[in-house]
Amino acid sequence: MDQREKLKAARLSIFSNxxxxxxxxxxxxxMNSISVISEGIHSGLDLLAxxxxxxxxxxxxxxxxxxxxxxxxxxxxxxxxxxxxxxxxAAGLIIKEAVPKLYGTVEVKSLGLGGAVMAVSALxxxxxxxxxxxxxxxxxxxxxxxxxxxxxxxxxxxxxxxAGIVLIKLTGLYIIDPLIALGVAVLILKAAFSLLRxxxxxxVDTRLPESDEKAIRQVLEAYAEQYVDYRNLxxxxxxxxxxxxxxxxxxxxxxxxSTHALxxxxxxxxxxxxxxxxxxxxxxxxxxxxxxxxxxQVRLTYCxxxxxxxxxxxxxxxxxxxxxxxK
Numbered sequence: 001m002d003q004r005e006k007l008k009a010a011r012l013s014i015f016s017n018x019x020x021x022x023x024x025x026x027x028x029x030x031m032n033s034i035s036v037i038s039e040g041i042h043s044g045l046d047l048l049a050x051x052x053x054x055x056x057x058x059x060x061x062x063x064x065x066x067x068x069x070x071x072x073x074x075x076x077x078x079x080x081x082x083x084x085x086x087x088x089x090a091a092g093l094i095i096k097e098a099v100p101k102l103y104g105t106v107e108v109k110s111l112g113l114g115g116a117v118m119a120v121s122a123l124x125x126x127x128x129x130x131x132x133x134x135x136x137x138x139x140x141x142x143x144x145x146x147x148x149x150x151x152x153x154x155x156x157x158x159x160x161x162x163a164g165i166v167l168i169k170l171t172g173l174y175i176i177d178p179l180i181a182l183g184v185a186v187l188i189l190k191a192a193f194s195l196l197r198x199x200x201x202x203x204v205d206t207r208l209p210e211s212d213e214k215a216i217r218q219v220l221e222a223y224a225e226q227y228v229d230y231r232n233l234x235x236x237x238x239x240x241x242x243x244x245x246x247x248x249x250x251x252x253x254x255x256x257x258s259t260h261a262l263x264x265x266x267x268x269x270x271x272x273x274x275x276x277x278x279x280x281x282x283x284x285x286x287x288x289x290x291x292x293x294x295x296x297q298v299r300l301t302y303c304x305x306x307x308x309x310x311x312x313x314x315x316x317x318x319x320x321x322x323x324x325x326x327k
Contacts, residue, residue: 010053010054033165052083140237140241164179222269228286248283
């Protein structure tokens, strides 16, 4: 269901960007307006980004294979980086076209038509970006989130161009047109650098957000009476997938079947809290010499001795023939 929802949202983005790009470029050329044309270029790159997002979403959900044994999740991160670079290219092109127009007067025509196109563009992108963001957060898709941010930037720039058209109509100052185009470029650059930073963090295996790690710790605490300790908790993200691994310290005499069942229960609980999570648990026996048995004695009541270390050697669970508490 998540995969179909992601692909449906990506198709909607492709369709809306195709219509808006065509409309803005045609109207911008008719108006002789660099700000409207710059918006068309922006939407054109959004269209290309939407195609990339669609392809990456489809690829990232393929199961692991011999070549990609950890899955294909990072295809979405790669797509987000490509999208950010495309946005940077768009900003550079807009600046290149706008700067020369600061030094000459170019009449802008059909202001009413341009204003109508910008208003429609803003409304369409508000709807599409909200839908994309909702699906992206539900499924953990960085490619769809990147696409949503592109469209939200497009909303702001469309409103900026609309404001510029109104000001030109009121003042007759055509220099406002290239100034608005440069403002659009600045907003695009800001969005691109933000997206690039987030995408590179995933590529270099930055840990999951604190909210995710807090959820992991809460799940582990719910099972605290069944193990001694957990250590070396590590997290990372690959596209929509979350990866978690840690060491689980269990009583020395705990049967492998019981330990395996405990690990399965923890994994299922983590899947419920964090959809798409991949969990690796390394179970290891407690070490009496390191003081683990004091923890075992207090919390798991395997031991009857009051010794601070070496207590597990006195238990039936850890040392058949020794004493036990009747657990």
